[in-house]
Amino acid sequence: MNKLSQAFDFRHACKVFDETKKIAPNDLDAILDAGRKSPSSFGMEPWHFVVISDADIKQKLSSACYNQPQIMSCSHLVIVLYRKAVQFTMQSEYLRQTVRRNLPTEGVSFELDAACQYFINYCTNGLPEGVSIDNWAEMQCYIPSANMMTAAAYYGIDSCAIGGFEHNKVMAILEAIKPQFSINNFDVALCLPFGYRKNPQSPQIRWKKEEVVTFL
Amino acid sequence: MNKLSQAFDFRHACKVFDETKKIAPNDLDAILDAGRKSPSSFGMEPWHFVVISDADIKQKLSSACYNQPQIMSCSHLVIVLYRKAVQFTMQSEYLRQTVRRNLPTEGVSFELDAACQYFINYCTNGLPEGVSIDNWAEMQCYIPSANMMTAAAYYGIDSCAIGGFEHNKVMAILEAIKPQFSINNFDVALCLPFGYRKNPQSPQIRWKKEEVVTFL
Numbered sequence: 001m002n003k004l005s006q007a008f009d010f011r012h013a014c015k016v017f018d019e020t021k022k023i024a025p026n027d028l029d030a031i032l033d034a035g036r037k038s039p040s041s042f043g044m045e046p047w048h049f050v051v052i053s054d055a056d057i058k059q060k061l062s063s064a065c066y067n068q069p070q071i072m073s074c075s076h077l078v079i080v081l082y083r084k085a086v087q088f089t090m091q092s093e094y095l096r097q098t099v100r101r102n103l104p105t106e107g108v109s110f111e112l113d114a115a116c117q118y119f120i121n122y123c124t125n126g127l128p129e130g131v132s133i134d135n136w137a138e139m140q141c142y143i144p145s146a147n148m149m150t151a152a153a154y155y156g157i158d159s160c161a162i163g164g165f166e167h168n169k170v171m172a173i174l175e176a177i178k179p180q181f182s183i184n185n186f187d188v189a190l191c192l193p194f195g196y197r198k199n200p201q202s203p204q205i206r207w208k209k210e211e212v213v214t215f216l
Numbered sequence: 217m218n219k220l221s222q223a224f225d226f227r228h229a230c231k232v233f234d235e236t237k238k239i240a241p242n243d244l245d246a247i248l249d250a251g252r253k254s255p256s257s258f259g260m261e262p263w264h265f266v267v268i269s270d271a272d273i274k275q276k277l278s279s280a281c282y283n284q285p286q287i288m289s290c291s292h293l294v295i296v297l298y299r300k301a302v303q304f305t306m307q308s309e310y311l312r313q314t315v316r317r318n319l320p321t322e323g324v325s326f327e328l329d330a331a332c333q334y335f336i337n338y339c340t341n342g343l344p345e346g347v348s349i350d351n352w353a354e355m356q357c358y359i360p361s362a363n364m365m366t367a368a369a370y371y372g373i374d375s376c377a378i379g380g381f382e383h384n385k386v387m388a389i390l391e392a393i394k395p396q397f398s399i400n401n402f403d404v405a406l407c408l409p410f411g412y413r414k415n416p417q418s419p420q421i422r423w424k425k426e427e428v429v430t431f432l
Contacts, residue, residue, distance in 0.1 A: 004220065004370045005246060008253040008363070030221060032429055036422055037224040038362065041379050045423055052432045101421050128383055128403075135351045142358035143377075146254065147224070147366055154220045161359075163257050167344055177432060187344075205317050206252055207261055213248055216268045216393060 004154065011153035012202060013160045017073040017195030027155045028076060031194065034151035035080075035144035042119060044098055046083040046137040047144060048186065050174060051076055057177070064169035065191060070160050074193030078148065079170065081186040082141045085133040088123050090116055134187070141189035152194050162191040220370065227369035228418060229376045233289040233411030243371045244292060247410065250367035251296075251360035258335060259318055262299040262353040263360055264402065266390060267292055273393070280385035281407060286376050290409030294364065295386065297402040298357045301349040304339050306332055350403070357405035368410050378407040 001009075023031075028051070035049055052058055053076050061079075062071040071077060087094050090113070099115045123133045149159045170188050174181040217225075239247075244267070251265055268274055269292050277295075278287040287293060303310050306329070315331045339349045365375040386404050390397040 004367060005249070008250055008367075011253075011255070013255060029425075032425065033221070034224055036425060036428055037227075037420065039227070039229060039365070039377050041377075043421060045428065047428065049429045050432060051429060054432055057432050098423075130348060130350055131354075132346060134346055135355075138347075139351075139355045139358050142355050143362040146359040146362035149255070150250075150363055150366055151220060151224075161255050161257075178430065204253065205259060207314075209245075209248065209252060212252055212261065212263065213265045213267060214394065216266060216270055216273050 004150075007150060007153035009204065010156070010201075011149055011159065012204060014070065014158035014193075014195070014197050014201070015160065016069050016198045017075065017158065017193065018198045019073050021075060021196040023075045023157060023194060023196075027152075027157060028194075030155060031148050031151045031157070032078075034147040035078075038144035038147045040140045040143060041136065042122070043102055044119070044137075044140070046087075047141045047189070048081045048083070048181075049144075050079040050081060050181070052079065053077075057173070060173045061170060061191075064173060065162060065165040068162060068164070070162065070193040071191070073195065073198070075195035076193075078192040078194065079174070080141050080145050080189045080192060081174075081181065082134070082137040082189045084137065084183075084185055084187055085123075086184055088120060088133055088137075090120065095119070138187070138189045145190045145192060148192060148194075157194055158197045159192055159194050162193065165191055220366075223366060223369035225420065226372070226417075227365055227375065228420060230286065230374035230409075230411070230413045230417070231376065232285050232414045233291065233374065233409065234414045235289050237291060237412040239291040239373060239410060239412075243368075243373060244410075246371060247364050247367045247373070248294075250363040251294075254360035254363045256356045256359065257352065258338070260314055260335070260353075260356070262303075263357045263405070264297045264299070264397075265360075266295040266297060266397070268295065269293075273389070276389045277386060277407075280389060281378060281381040284378060284380070286378065286409040287407070289411065289414070291411035292409075294408040294410065295390070296357045296361050296405045296408060297390075297397065298350070298353040298405045300353065300401055300403055301339075302400055304336060304349055304353075306336065311335070354403070354405045361406045361408060364408060364410075373410055374413045375408055375410050378409065381407055 152159045171183040368375045387399040
């Protein structure tokens with residue numbers, strides 16, 4: 001079995017981390033790079049990763065995450081934020097800069113406006129029924145989240161994808177530290193604690209290949 | 217640079233595949249296993265992977281995917297389906313079987329009913345505002361999709377995440393072959409063609425680390 005296959009077996013939802021073990025900076029960089037290099041719809045990268053190691057901030061976040069033990073015991077907590085609908089307008093500097101990178105030439109404001117408008121039209125009329133811009137942006141964030149957990153496992157580092165938290169409380173804590181993280185602009189897709197397991201991992205329960213795969 | 221880091225640089229949105237090159241069965245298995253072993257909220261694995269290599273079916277799907285050249289030129293097309301809201305009810309055999317696996321003992325119908333109801337309550341009242349059960353299930357599918365693309369890249373295999381297709385048409389094609397893939401039960405999260413690139417990859421454009429990561 002190769003090292004990547006081993007990583008998919010190693011990865012599990014780690015419930016308690018060993019508080020004495022901290023992730024080395026080069027490993028943390030590799031995990032974040034796995035997220036940063038992830039693909040996204042239209043190359044929009046509608047995400048931001050907030051990496052928290054400060055104990056006081058973790059303490060505040062812990063209560064916003066129903067006191068799940070991963071928050072305090074992990075080495076580093078990565079909060080994956082998605083960019084909300086307000087950032088996908090012609091006035092959005094994020095949208096303009098992101099779209100500009102993908103244009104063949106720079107500084108052509110007509111082309112840039114047209115390209116931004118094309119994407120805004122997609123968000124307004126092109127998304128499937130029942131999928132909002134916020135839903136679309138949040139979904140994209142699951143791609144880097146998966147890649148960060150996989151990369152962590154590859155380096156022998158545990159993780160846990162946490163979807164249970166109080167969105168308003170988490171965002172209020174972040175906004176109090178950095179005003180740009182207002183809930184108008186961002187919301188939380190997932191909380192991803194990383195660190196080293198304290199206990200043996202639980203058995204991996206999955207549907208079998210023949211139950212989840214159909215060949216045509 | 218290690219092999220996983222190389223994979224994140226190798227992966228790009230491949231627009232045209234070399235039609236003469238086919239993915240070996242053991243590589244395809246490893247890709248699908250990366251999807252199958254992915255984490256999901258509550259361990260619900262709300263996905264199904266339809267793997268298409270038949271040229272006639274690909275031809276039909278191509279027009280439902282706006283004739284994007286990846287569909288016909290790829291070696292194998294994986295359609296990642298998400299399970300829709302109707303599958304998250306007390307009558308759903310999928311829900312009952314999935315929840316049963318996670319119970320400590322089997323066959324205790326009271327516990328099983330209570331555990332299913334707990335999850336249904338979460339879907340009904342616990343999801344954040346603006347997130348439907350369908351949205352929740354579709355989001356989960358982005359995790360195995362990311363892992364399958366990463367695994368493919370690790371084995372030197374190209375991919376492309378396609379979100380632009382006509383949902384009703386794709387599902388009608390699948391349902392005509394396998395009636396269980398009705399649009400009442402499933403919808404498409406992403407179409408993932410896999411194969412071998414025909415042309416050199418485009419430059420990888422990404423925000424820099426300092427632009428998408430904040431350390432607290």
